[in-house]
Amino acid sequence: MRLALAQLNPVVGDLRGNAERILAAAHTASAEGATLLLTPELSLWGYPPRDLLLQPARLDLQNTVLDWLVSQLDGRCPLLVGVALPCEDGRAPCLHNGIALVDQRGWRGVARKQLLPSYDVFDERRYFRPGEGPCLLTLAGGERLGLTVCEDLWVEDALQRERLAGPDPIAALVEAKPDVLINLAASPCEIGKPGLRRRLATQAARRLNCPVVYLNQVGGNDELVFDGSSFVVASNGDALLELPPCQEAVQMWDSATPAISAGTAPVDEELLLRTLVLGVRDYARKCGFGKALLGLSGGIDSALVAVIAAAALGPENISTLLMPSPWSSAGSIDDATALAQRLKLTHHTLPIGDLMEGFDAGLRPALTQGPEGVTAENLQSRIRGTLLMAVANQQGQLLLTTGNKSELAVGYCTLYGDMNGGLAVIGDLYKTTVFRLCDWIDSPEAASCRRDLGLPAEGEVVGAAIRTKPPSAELRPDQKDSDSLPDYGQLDPLLRALIQERTPAETLVAAGHDSALVARVQQLLRRAEFKRRQAAPLLKISSQAFGSGWRLPIAAS
CATH class of the missing domain: 3.60.110.10 (Carbon-nitrogen hydrolase)
Incomplete structure (x- = not known):
């Protein structure tokens, strides 16, 4: 037979x-x-x-x-x-x-x-x-x-x-x-x-x-x-x-x-990268898109999405925008530009400082002052989201969002801003997984896989400067993610337990997690449900993603 x-x-x-x-x-x-x-x-x-x-x-x-x-x-x-x-x-x-x-x-x-x-x-x-x-x-x-x-x-x-x-x-x-x-x-x-x-x-x-x-x-x-x-x-x-x-x-x-014909199974990181590349390629192809756009910030999330997109659709079909504000560091601007050059992506810089001033002036009559705090930070994100949507609409491109699962879990993202787009490429990757995958991509062990996917096989792709900098949204002076969130090394294990294992809070506390931290993360997770309901579809790679298999109510205690 x-x-x-x-x-x-x-x-x-x-x-x-x-x-x-x-x-x-x-x-x-x-x-x-x-x-x-x-x-x-x-x-x-x-x-x-x-x-x-x-x-x-x-x-x-x-x-x-x-x-x-x-x-x-x-x-x-x-x-x-x-x-x-x-x-x-x-x-x-x-x-x-x-x-x-x-x-x-x-x-x-x-x-x-x-x-x-x-x-x-x-x-x-x-x-x-x-x-x-x-x-x-x-x-x-x-x-x-x-x-x-x-x-x-x-x-x-x-x-x-x-x-x-x-x-x-x-x-x-x-x-x-x-x-x-x-x-x-x-x-x-x-x-x-x-x-x-x-x-x-x-x-x-x-x-x-x-x-x-x-x-x-x-x-x-x-x-x-x-x-x-x-x-x-x-x-x-x-x-x-x-x-x-x-x-x-x-x-x-x-x-x-029945001769033995067994190959070597890919390591988890290689299978993860190949799966995400396949997911982006087929989502674009089956939805009728040949080209994609994303915003580059100089951070690790957008860098990983750029790498995946380049491998999925070819670098000639990927465009990127860098939209610096007065709070964007020179290092982030340089890192984003260097990444685009390594990947041979079309790249444009659109500063948003003047647009920020225009929004401030336009809002003063209603607010009796300029926007402050989180409102001002979210405005920056929404300005960028609007620019990205406009360019994607005009050029017939699929806009890729760059947020990760940790951010979606706790609501550290902006509706109608950085959440804009047609596909959340890494929306099922915790932040620590993003770092681990980028470290592997830049390792010598990944050279063969990079070559096979059409990525640069020699040297670094993501780059050490991006992989080693502290995560920051750069929406205010000297901002770090750790100002608003627990360290991802603490946060992600809790999120994995709460989301994928449905572990009760009492069990987590009994296992040694700080009770106040567990309660805080639970609250953040619950309160962010309305954002997730409006998020772009994501590529599922875990046992429990924020997609069609996640069915929690928004209005609930």
């Missing part, structure tokens, strides 16, 4: 285009003698299709497109395609998240997802009804394939954080003794998640005493970025095949000659 693994990057809702991608993979697979082509979960729709599944016309189009695929398979291998299968009784929800076998004789549903996630960013029970197992497909040559869809593999209490209530699709296949277990997935990237997938597949392989093929979607769809990282493991868990992370690929696996 020769299986072709098509690690595809679909466009959500583009059924015709996705079918053409699947057919192109079938051409490649057939030319290499494949028995069967595998494609990811909901490969015909792209994951997640969300309320597109509620459109009757699009569901009708699915049938038309599947019929078209059948007509194009003359002499080519059969396909397993991720589709939305109708339920026979028509009761809502009236669909299954399923797998269709497509060959020259027609197409038919052969498997239905049994465990439907409705946690975090997932909402499958809104659209789908759970299937019933076991799902077993026997090929013309007699090979028996166990079929599962994504979450159906996540049934090991000892390995995963939470196990959905419901059946165990792996246990249901034990008596059937499949020759191979196949898991078609659309699993978004999180740091550490590729290793967890491998452990889950290894456990399933040992339970069923057969190889496991894990095929994952790749590409960015809105806030979610899918890393691919597909693989095959033997019945004892040994790696038989590994597909590259963060890129499309079609690779063959022959069960008769």
Whole structure:
């Protein structure tokens, strides 16, 4: 049995285009003698299709497109395609998240997802009804394939954080003794998640005493970025095949000659960088943008976003603005300019001092004085945000915001100012993670990755001057972030515990954290919810991001 693994990057809702991608993979697979082509979960729709599944016309189009695929398979291998299968009784929800076998004789549903996630960013029970197992497909040559869809593999209490209530699709296949277990997935990237997938597949392989093929979607769809990282493991868990992370690929696996073909998994920082680059590239491409704009301040956040944007879209397609105020330090101006030169980005300087004076004069009649304190600081940010939006509108660019997760968590950001934009590139990275990633980017170990991403491979990219300066918004003389916030080394562990682990305050205090600090951070987190609700979409890379999976009320105690 020769299986072709098509690690595809679909466009959500583009059924015709996705079918053409699947057919192109079938051409490649057939030319290499494949028995069967595998494609990811909901490969015909792209994951997640969300309320597109509620459109009757699009569901009708699915049938038309599947019929078209059948007509194009003359002499080519059969396909397993991720589709939305109708339920026979028509009761809502009236669909299954399923797998269709497509060959020259027609197409038919052969498997239905049994465990439907409705946690975090997932909402499958809104659209789908759970299937019933076991799902077993026997090929013309007699090979028996166990079929599962994504979450159906996540049934090991000892390995995963939470196990959905419901059946165990792996246990249901034990008596059937499949020759191979196949898991078609659309699993978004999180740091550490590729290793967890491998452990889950290894456990399933040992339970069923057969190889496991894990095929994952790749590409960015809105806030979610899918890393691919597909693989095959033997019945004892040994790696038989590994597909590259963060890129499309079609690779063959022959069960008769299961030679070891295991590469080296990227370190966390490399996977994080590649994931963010892929997320920006696909968000821009799938939304129709070829160029992007961002504000450079000379600080580490905007520097990291500039590096990611240059790698994602090419430096020739990135423009930057430096908008110094009277409080901007000479060092920050020099650092921003030097970064733009290292990355070969188009760069303009637009001083905002005169605009600040104009706002001061314009507000005096209403305020009986010029704006002061936080009001004056926020005005600077909003002036910059307005300039950025104007340039992006005029030049048809995607405006990238540069705020990090720590700032979003505690509200250390300005609505209609530095929060302006179409995508928050590092909105799921804590400040300490930003520093760690920038240190790695500038290290010799990252040279190969930088070269592969089209970044300068020699010397520093971010630069030591940016990486080592104390964080500052520079909205007043000699301002430091530490004037308003705890040190990020203290703040970020608390935020991670409160946001991702949902750790009670009492537990944190018992673990040694200062009670007053815990209470302060909790209050900041709660009070900033109204800002997060109006923030640009971000790229999710953690187990809990401030995106569609974060559902706290604004008006609450």
